[in-house]
Structures are given as structure tokens and as C-alpha cells.
Amino acid sequence: MPELVYNPYAFSLHEDPYVVYRRLRDEAPVYWNPELEFWALSRFDDVHEGFRDHATLSSANGVALENRGRVGDQFRQMIEMDPPEHSAFRQLVSRVFTGRRVAEMEAQIRTIVSGYLDAVxxxxxxxxxxxxxGPFPMDVISVVLGIPEGDRAELRRHADEVMVxxxxxxxxxxxxxxxxxALVAYFAEDLRGRRPHVDPGLISEFLELKVDGRSLTKLELLGFCTLFVIAGHETTTKMVANAVELLDRHPDQRRQLIDDPTLIPAAVEEVLRFHNSTQYMHRTLTxxxxxHGQIMREGQSVLLVIGAANHDEREFGPTAENFDIHRRAERHLAFGYGAHFCLGAALARMEGRVALEEIHRRIPDYxxxxxxxxxxxxGNVTGWTSLPITFTPQYPAV
Ligand code: HEM
Structure with a gap:
């Protein structure tokens, strides 16, 4: 058996991380990488507990391994804060980014997705x-934030670059x-010209929010803008292409979705569990x-490996490593858990559902x-840069 090495940046790992994840869970549930100096937790219960116990596993030193210790230079994002500070910001933004607002976007999301499908x-x-x-989730988050159409392609390019x-x-x-x-410079300039009450979208509303009786600082406003644009675009765009690639490999399940589109929400959930676009989050021990008999020291880095936890047979049973749209798992960790549970989960689920509905309605034999x-x-985002497909051409009815 080769030595067990988990390097989240190794291109060879990205081909099939689940082989390494299985070994982590079975052979080294508390794994230490001496070169990159981090611990990795891979079993469902440990990752779940890690997300829950924010007092011990802090986000304040960064949530990406490569950013540890570099928090707060260019912006202050709530994803890199611990409660109680985090709770104040989370409550604030939850007041303007509501479930109702997301639910009302369904028709608009369908129009956006259809527009891109019409062109192909x-x-x-x-x-x-x-x-x-690639383009449609940036359009959706841009509508949410109020980013003009002409700026979206450039922002998308920069958001993609950030993850490379x-x-x-x-x-x-x-x-x-x-x-x-480039993203920070864009929003710094944008914020200078924003008019509360006049310009549409969340950015204008952020300008009016108050925390502890004061307006948000420039670093906090930049934090919200960059967090929403990266979190809102990167993970969702990767999720939908991952879904198509997986369904292409499972033609029987794809056939079932085409015949019965009501199965699509469950299929989205299984894609999130089986091959999530977010593979891990970073924490620092307080x-x-x-x-499991290992001592981990204060100040050290810990990766909560979502991708490994979501394949743990201790939680999902003997078929944990199978893709099955009928699974109906009671829970998974694709969106994290606890204080930082993904604020955009409802939006992401809706975008995934609408995109899969339209793709399977219009080009089902891809x-x-x-x-x-x-x-x-x-590092922690999994997906495709390019996914060429062929299908039977569909012409608009005349
Ligand atoms: C498939 C799509 C998505 C996945 C897999 C995903 C995954 C995650 C995960 C794992 C976290 C927890 C981070 C942590 O504990 O440190 C998170 C947080 C977050 N996500 Fe998402 N996300 C997705 C889509 C979105 C979308 C569409 C938005 C747009 C609004 C969004 C906004 C956020 C925000 C603002 C946070 C930080 C919440 C906080 O700190 O309280 N996400 N996401």
C-alpha cells in the first residue's frame, strides 16, 4: 500500500479524491500533513462536530488553508468571524437576504438559464x-447584488481566477x-457611486445596515460584496456541471429524471452529497x-473534509460510495453546519433544480x-473548466 498522503492541491487527487478520503476515514481519521502543517478530520461525526463547535474550531484565522493568518487585510468577511461577532453580521444580512426574496427569483432564474440554452x-x-x-450563476448573484449586466463577465473572470x-x-x-x-478594486469603486434607496440590489441595502448602532465600515462592505460574489458564483456553477457529468455517467438515473422531473430536487441533494463543489473548510484550534488518541494543539490548522464525511459509510451505510438519486439522506454536510451554515443554500438548491429541469427538458440526450x-x-473547489457536450439539435418552433 503506498504511503497515505492527502494534499488538497495535488491535481492527481482531484481526479478521484474519494480513494484517498476512504483511507483517511479508515486508517487515519485524525490525519497530520507535516509538509503543509494541517490536521484533517474525515469521518462524518468528527466533521459535523467540528462545524458545530466553533468555540474550539475557530473561523477567525481563515476558512481556506492557503489564507490562514491573512484575514482582514483587504476586507472583513463574516465567514471569517466567530460568534458573537459573527452572529451580529449574520442577523443583519439575513434581514435583507430572506427566503422570500429567494423564492421570488424562480421565474427570473428560469429566464436566465433558458437564455443561455437558447443560444446553444x-x-x-x-x-x-x-x-x-459558467455564466448563469453570476447573472443570478448579480441580480441579487445589483451588479450591472455589462460588468458581469469581467467579475466572473476574476472570481474564477481567485480560486486557481x-x-x-x-x-x-x-x-x-x-x-x-481586481475584485476588491471593482467593489471599492462601485461602492463610491452606489445610491441607497435608488440603486437596486443588496449592495445598496448593505449601505444602510447598522451594526452596534453604526454603519458598516468600508472593509465590512467590501467583505459582504466579495463574499457574496465568490460564494454565490463559484460553488453553484461547479455544482451544476458536476451534476451533468455525474448523470452522464449514470444513464439509467438520468432517464428517470427525464421521465419524472419531480425527482430533480432529490437528485440535486445527492449531487451535493456525492460530489460537492466545496470539498473542505479550514479551522484553527483555540x-x-x-x-481518536491524537492530541491536536492550540493554534494548529484543521481541515473539515466535507467530501470525505459525505461518503462515510458510518453515516450513509454500505452504499455510501454509490451515486443514487433515490437515497433521501437525512442529512449531509455539503453546506456546512451550525453558525456558518451556507446562507445561500436555498438559492443554490433552486438554481440547481431549475438548471437541471431546463437542461433535461431541452437537451436530454447530451x-x-x-x-x-x-x-x-x-484547493477546496471541485468542478470543470470545460465540459464539452453533444446532443440532438433542437430548433425553435416557427
Ligand atoms: C452548491 C452551492 C454552494 C455550496 C456547496 C456552498 C457551500 C458553503 C459552505 C460549506 C459554507 C460554510 C462555510 C464554513 O462553515 O466556513 C457556506 C457558507 C456561505 N455561503 Fe455557500 N455554498 C453554495 C452556494 C452559495 C450561494 C449561491 C450563496 C449566495 C448567496 C452562498 C453564500 C454563502 C455565504 C454568505 C456563506 C457564509 C455564511 C456565514 O459565514 O454565516 N453560498 N457555503
Whole structure:
């Protein structure tokens, strides 16, 4: 058996992380990577507890391994705060980003997705990522935030750049650092010209929010804008292409979805569990703790490996490693758990459902060209940069 090495930046891992995850769960449930200096927790119960116990596993030192210790330089994001400070910001933004607001977006999301599909259906081929699943979540989050149409392609490019990593390397490449600087510069400029009450979208509403009786600082406003645009775009765009690639590999289950679209919400849930676009979150220990006989020390890094926990047969039974849209798992950790549970979960689920409904209604016989497909390589985000498909051309009715 080769030595067990878990390096989240290794391109070879991205091909099939689940082989390594299984070994982590079985052989080293508390795994130490001496080169990159982090612990990894991989069993469902440990990851779940890690998300729950924010007093011991803090987010305040960064939630991406490569960003640890570099929090607060360019912006202050609530995802990198612990309660009680986090709770104040979370309550604040939950007041304006409500479930009702999300529910009211369904027709608009369908129009956006349909627009991208209209542009490809007659061709009989497309790069699904470049032409459909890449652009549409940026349009959706831009409607939420109030970002003008003409700026969205550039923002999407920068949001993608931010996530890029080199093979095996923890250091953020120049393209990622430049992408982040460009996003911050964009929003710094945008905020200068925003008019509360006049301009549509959340950004204008952020300007009016008060925490502890004061308005948000520039770093806090930049934090909300960058967090929403990256979290809202990256994970969702990857999720929909992951779903199509998985369903292409499971033609029987795809057939069932086409015949009965009411199965689609459950299929979205299974995609999230089985191959989530977010593979891990980073935490920092606030005290020494012991798990499975290992002592982990205060100040050390811990990865809560969502992708491994969601395949744990201790939680999901002997079929945990199978993709099954009929599974109906009671819970999974795709959106985290506890204080930082994904604020956009309802929006992401709706975007996934609407996109899969429209794709399977309009181009149901797609075939993924695996020779030309290209993976997206990042630290904790899993997906495709390019997913070429062919299908029977559909022409609009005349
Ligand atoms: C498939 C899509 C998505 C996945 C897999 C995902 C995953 C996650 C996860 C795992 C967390 C927890 C982070 C932690 O505990 O440190 C999180 C937090 C968050 N997500 Fe998502 N997310 C998705 C879509 C979205 C969308 C569409 C939005 C847009 C509004 C969004 C906004 C956020 C925000 C603002 C947080 C931080 C919440 C807080 O700190 O309280 N996410 N997401």
C-alpha cells in the first residue's frame, strides 16, 4: 500500500479524491500533513462536530488553508468571524437576504438559464461550462447584488481566477492574487457611486445596515460584496456541471429524471452529497483537543473534509460510495453546519433544480466528451473548466 498522503492541491487527487478520503476515514481519521502543517478530520461525526463547535474550531484565522493568518487585510468577511461577532453580521444580512426574496427569483432564474440554452440548442454541441453553467450563476448573484449586466463577465473572470491553484502548491499563484485585487478594486469603486434607496440590489441595502448602532465600515462592505460574489458564483456553477457529468455517467438515473422531473430536487441533494463543489473548510484550534488518541494543539490548522464525511459509510451505510438519486439522506454536510451554515443554500438548491429541469427538458440526450473535458484545479473547489457536450439539435418552433 503506498504511503497515505492527502494534499488538497495535488491535481492527481482531484481526479478521484474519494480513494484517498476512504483511507483517511479508515486508517487515519485524525490525519497530520507535516509538509503543509494541517490536521484533517474525515469521518462524518468528527466533521459535523467540528462545524458545530466553533468555540474550539475557530473561523477567525481563515476558512481556506492557503489564507490562514491573512484575514482582514483587504476586507472583513463574516465567514471569517466567530460568534458573537459573527452572529451580529449574520442577523443583519439575513434581514435583507430572506427566503422570500429567494423564492421570488424562480421565474427570473428560469429566464436566465433558458437564455443561455437558447443560444446553444440549435448547434447540437456546446461547452456546457463556458456557455451555460459558467455564466448563469453570476447573472443570478448579480441580480441579487445589483451588479450591472455589462460588468458581469469581467467579475466572473476574476472570481474564477481567485480560486486557481498550482499543482500541489499551497501558495496562491499570481493570477489568484491579482484576481482578488481586481475584485476588491471593482467593489471599492462601485461602492463610491452606489445610491441607497435608488440603486437596486443588496449592495445598496448593505449601505444602510447598522451594526452596534453604526454603519458598516468600508472593509465590512467590501467583505459582504466579495463574499457574496465568490460564494454565490463559484460553488453553484461547479455544482451544476458536476451534476451533468455525474448523470452522464449514470444513464439509467438520468432517464428517470427525464421521465419524472419531480425527482430533480432529490437528485440535486445527492449531487451535493456525492460530489460537492466545496470539498473542505479550514479551522484553527483555540485549545488542545484529543480525537481518536491524537492530541491536536492550540493554534494548529484543521481541515473539515466535507467530501470525505459525505461518503462515510458510518453515516450513509454500505452504499455510501454509490451515486443514487433515490437515497433521501437525512442529512449531509455539503453546506456546512451550525453558525456558518451556507446562507445561500436555498438559492443554490433552486438554481440547481431549475438548471437541471431546463437542461433535461431541452437537451436530454447530451453526451459528455470526456477526452476534451478539463478539470478545474483549486484547493477546496471541485468542478470543470470545460465540459464539452453533444446532443440532438433542437430548433425553435416557427
Ligand atoms: C452548491 C452551492 C454552494 C455550496 C456547496 C456552498 C457551500 C458553503 C459552505 C460549506 C459554507 C460554510 C462555510 C464554513 O462553515 O466556513 C457556506 C457558507 C456561505 N455561503 Fe455557500 N455554498 C453554495 C452556494 C452559495 C450561494 C449561491 C450563496 C449566495 C448567496 C452562498 C453564500 C454563502 C455565504 C454568505 C456563506 C457564509 C455564511 C456565514 O459565514 O454565516 N453560498 N457555503
Amino acid at each position: 440548442t440549435a448547434k447540437g454541441e456546446a461547452d456546457l461550462v463556458a456557455e451555460v453553467t 491553484r498550482d499543482d500541489g502548491k499551497i501558495e496562491m499563484p499570481k493570477v489568484a492574487l491579482d484576481g482578488m485585487l 485549545r488542545d483537543i484529543e480525537r 453526451v459528455v466528451d470526456r477526452d476534451r473535458a478539463r478539470r478545474f484545479h483549486s
